[in-house]
Amino acid sequence: MMSLESIPIQAFLIVSSALFCIGIWGLLNSRNAVRVLMSIELMLNAVNINLMAFSSYVDNNLIQGQVFTIFVITVAAAEAAVGLAILLSLYRNRVTVDMESFNLLKW
């Protein structure tokens, strides 16, 4: 095995792919609405790892990927705040957090 100079970028990409797929699985299979929000945060983190890896390996002088990561973190924080507020409002109306019982939009 040849000696490495640094960690290959593929390692970071595989970790982020796995994290993203775990997030999708949780998003599809969770019945607790809070866990759905957590899965979304996992997926956003996977995207951030991707952006940071490419920023460091492909664009390590201008590091525009890091700026994008900052923006993604900002949007994720706003999303978490609004998502949890909607969840509280839903809980007040339905007295449950079960995703299967949120059928207010079903006609």
Add this chain to the structure above:
Amino acid sequence: MSIAITTQIICFTVLSLVIIIGALGVVLLESIVYSAFLLGGVFMSVAGLYLLLNASFVAAAQVLVYVGAVNVLIIFAIMLVNKKEDLKPINDIKSRRIISTSICLTLLSLLIRVDLTNVWSLSSPQNSIGEESTIRIGEHLFSDYLLPFEVASVLLLMAMIGAIVLARRDVMSKDISTGLPVDQELIEKSSEPLLTNKN
């Protein structure tokens, strides 16, 4: 990067294992409280990966925003809605699980195949700016990314107002300081829970 390559590989392996196992715990554990704390561990490990990639500012932002704000917010939400309830059984839960798991595994294999077979045109590491990345991020934010930066501030303001309006509950009929009647158009009226007895 001044750390020896062996140390880097060891750190990367440990952090990756913590991320993957922690994420699996987040989606698979029964107790939602354990999931929330494991989520904090995953966020910290992701910040460690950022440190391995020479991005100290983003790592600090990750710890501050995700662990300090988002995770605490999630734990507060769990505290507010944590009621023991017996979930209704679903008829076709097994087929759902099979389909979603196969979709996720297919997507994972597709992504890993792309990761491994594509030839990435990587730049030479001599150009790396390393510790000056914080200065460079500041330059970006106030020159070519100025408009997204300002729009992000508007977005945060909108999210703050929206979260307050959505989550507030008790409404006083009179303003405390002035004694005038409160404009309640934006405010949720106190009412009976909707549709609780439907099916």
